[in-house]
Amino acid sequence: MEMLRKLGRTPIGLTLPAFAILFAVFGIPIVLLFLTSLNAPAFSLVNYQAFLDRPANLRVLFQTIEVSVVATAICVFIGYPMAYLITAASRRLRSALVVLVVIPYLTSLLVRTYAWIVILGDRGLINNLLLDLGLISSPLPLIYNRMAVYIGMVHIMLPVMIMPLVSVMLGIDKSLVAAACSMGARPFTAFWRVFFPLSLPGVRSGSLLVFVLCLGFYITPAALGGLRDAMLSTFIAAQVSSSFNAARTAASAFILLGVAAVMLSLLGLDLSGTQSPTEKPIRKSWPRRLSSFSTLRGYLNELAISYRAKRWTAKLYQARRESGWAKIVGNMFVVLVMFYLLFPSTVVIIMSFSGGSFLEFPPSTLSLRWYRSFLGDPSWTGAAWTSIQIGLAVAILSTIVGTLAAYGLSRTFPRLRGFLTMLILTPITFPSIVVAIAAYLGLLDLGLIGTKTGIVLTHSIGAIGYVVVVVSATLANFDRRLEQAAKSMRAGPLQTFTRVTLPLIRPGVIGGALFAFIHSFDEVVKTSLVSGLSIRTLPLKMWENIRHEIDPTIAAVASLLLLLPILWLVALYATWWRSRPKAERAFPDA
Template identity: 65%
Template sequence: MLQKLTRAPFGLTLPSFTLLLMVFGVPITSLLFMSLNAPDWSFVNYQRFLSQSANIYVLLQTIEISIGATAICLVIGYPTAYLIVTAPERQRTVFIVLVLIPWLTSGLVRTYAWTVILGDHGLINNVLVASGLASSPVPLIYNRFAVFVGMVHIMLPMMILPLLSVMYNIDKSLVAAARSMGARPFTAFWRVFLPLSLPGVRSGSLLVFVGCLGFYITPQALGGLRETMLSKLIVNQLLVSANLGATAATAFVLLAVTAVVLSIFGLDLSGSRERVRGAVGTKRRSWLSAQGAMGRWFNELGTSWRASRWQRQLYRAAAQVRWVEFAGAGFMTVVMVYLLVPGLIVIIMSFSAGDFIEFPPSAFSLRWYVAFFEDSTWTTSLSNSVEVAIDVALLATATGTLAAYGLGRMSPQSRSILTMMILMPITFPVVIVGVAAYYGLFHLHLIGTKTGLVLAHSIGANAYVVVIVAATLANFDRRLEQAAMSMRAGPLRTFWRVTLPLIRPGILGGAVFAFIASFDEAVVTSMISGYSIRTLPLRMLENVTQQIDPSIAAVGSLLTLLPVLWLFVLYVLYWRSRGKPQRAHAQAEA
């Protein structure tokens, strides 16, 4: 049976696609028909949405906030990624870890931290009033400014990581060659490095923009009534209104915005260096051709001047290097403080001995940790989250690993199409996924059950596992399998003794990310739980919006330290995986 599946790799992807179609694919198709008022087929639901000026205002505001947050992330993230790539190896590793820590930290915790920092009696206002810079608290929260601060803080790592991936593969000798031909540092960067890094700009911007479109918790906690986004409108309609067709139409309006952006900028979030370099060269040649004879004449006129300048500056020390280094160090310090200090504030605040949340604490105590573990509502929520996350990790790891193994044995065209289908739950705005999952599980009578939560979380977690395991398999030498089979090892024995040990770090890494994705999920959970199952994120969401229980500071502290554990686990998996390919080669040759 396994041998037949190996020869027909599509069969290995069937568990993933069965889960995807059952929870997401079929429901979202049904919702599309429902939004079109099937079987009468009309646009009445869309006309009703577009006829209300309040809906148009919320839609435009959602796009405006998403564009603004994406632009800010790009302005901050690009120089951050550039400084990380150009840093020495040890510093680069430290910076990457510091970026990963907030990325792995619960978004609810980070949002909660900003409510404390930006509040009327928060850290910033306390400093302003105490220093005499302000006579009364400055309105820093419940406005557009606070929404941008919270959204950019959450999405900035999503901008930095794709940029790092692309910038790290850029051949630095190209910039050095431009400098050796007399180009100034900024000119070499602008003409060589920047064009080659554009795929990372596109990937990061798409990820951030699509993620911002589906933001629900952060605008609700940090923004005022004027900062309502379309995702909140969709959730309110789903939980209050009985007209599911109107809710589906609203969801598909948001999905249409996503589709338009993806169709303009493309779905391929990767680009090889050769393709980028060829595109840059083509654009440059087209640009020079468009300039005509006048452009070529000016270029020849400046040739002698550039040559003389190159000779004058060849052996002259760079006078501006020192202040540029200081500026870069200062910029990185500000960015790292922005990313990490909110989590540190939550940790410090969790040891407060007061009856209310305060920073800095007037006295230190463990009372809120004790209160957390003695409160059955908190411990039950934690138990529910851990139980659901473990089930999701097991299910998603099994289906995702099989799918990645099957996709790796398909033709490039089939693999690209099927991979994009599997990645839909993490490509679409999360509120769209939640609405589709709600509709699909409602007909399966799984709303308000742990089974429903596991299935709803698994479609996104499955996508993360596929991405991570597929990346591991990309570096796997299939000749090892062929060598084992040539020694009369069957498909099952070959997979168990050769393939599995080599890709085990990727599988375990995928399981860790699947667990994190489920443990931190709040938007889809709020729709599927039906108020009958309280997970830790839902319990935290209630306290973030109401701010009635200081125990949330202890919870936030534990969840802030949790990424350190995840990174340690991934680090151990990485080091244990080193040397295994050499041992496998030795065993295969023996």
């Protein structure tokens, strides 16, 4: 007992509530699930061999990897120039572009998937437009194929790629590129030799996030893809719903987790941009293998020295002129990407005001018919109220527990802090279907399947990770000397935290709470497993209607859900503005 009291007084003791929830709902069940896949205590690989012996399973596995790789590559191809153009913009324009990128990221995944169903469907926006123009005689097969899956997945994952890139690019010293240009390097050469290598940590972290999240995609491939486009997560969910064989399902889940683990080990989690020891020998071995080519290149460089010297002298004092065509192409690219991110949601909002018996764009008549249908249907309003209750409970629990954990981690040793932070973030980095199965088994032992408490605990294991990340980022800029000053004036630890620390980190705490609420309010995969048949949240209600019938009421519900990210940003900005000093409010430019 005395040992527990001493542990509670240390900073690491503040992480105990977070790890208690994590281990009870996810940690211990995932270990038991792994042992089940090995047929413990016999310990055999029969279940893995049975999975790999079936050609259909291998096809689904390779198809999952292929879809994830292609979607990640498309996100890099679009996201890198978009992030570069955002960082090159003026301060106000950059802030506006970042907000426009964040809004789709915070929008419900179901809403964005439903938007593409409305646009790409047989009676969707594109087919109706082409039919009205007389360009086609029958609807084009734009949905239920691989291309539709890529369109939906890239639309959802593109903000996840852009934001890490913007964060890294903003930290790059632009004077390095200017110095390269002043020494005679062309703009593209300066970018390729200076700027691009420094931005690789953002490419690495963004690609890792996108790939791992794509591996666990379930909703978008199931809604937009055909039978030949099934992902491994869809295959696992079908196993759970049809005939739940714990051993074979566990083997399938850990094969999916193994693919994610391989990518984590290859790309690594170090975002500092330092080279690993294995990179240098590889780079040194190429000139040895191509010695003749290197000799020729050195001879040509010697011949070009005089030309480069004359060119450098001539260009040294010339002002840098930006090409007008480059500006035009860059602006068009930004507009197209923003159109791709924002147009689907705009279509859903406009179509939700349609007065007809089916959705059309543009609406022939305007009406609030489908909003009245939503508010007058107890099944819809009941599901919405259930989601609000669960979301508030998750936000309160995860904010308290996550803030304590972040505060405790900020006071521990760096190596231990990094290890414990990765443990807390495992429910976010693991594929969603694997976390859902582990949480199902953990709550089954606790007798909480089909209860709101079980759903709150399941959502909290991921929401705590978001709170820890946001609050830890706020604590990184916190001046600890303020706490020392309070303690020197005989303030106790609790009084110091409530009167000094908490008011200064309040924006981060509120931001983490809002992230936790949105994470819970949008959750489908985990909720579908642990809710049983007695509890229906709003995302589950929407998912059932999307799969079985396209009820126009969903458009009204989706439009209302689009208000959540806007309210989130308004609340966060208001909190940040109130936390600024009065002098800074009076003179914002300073």
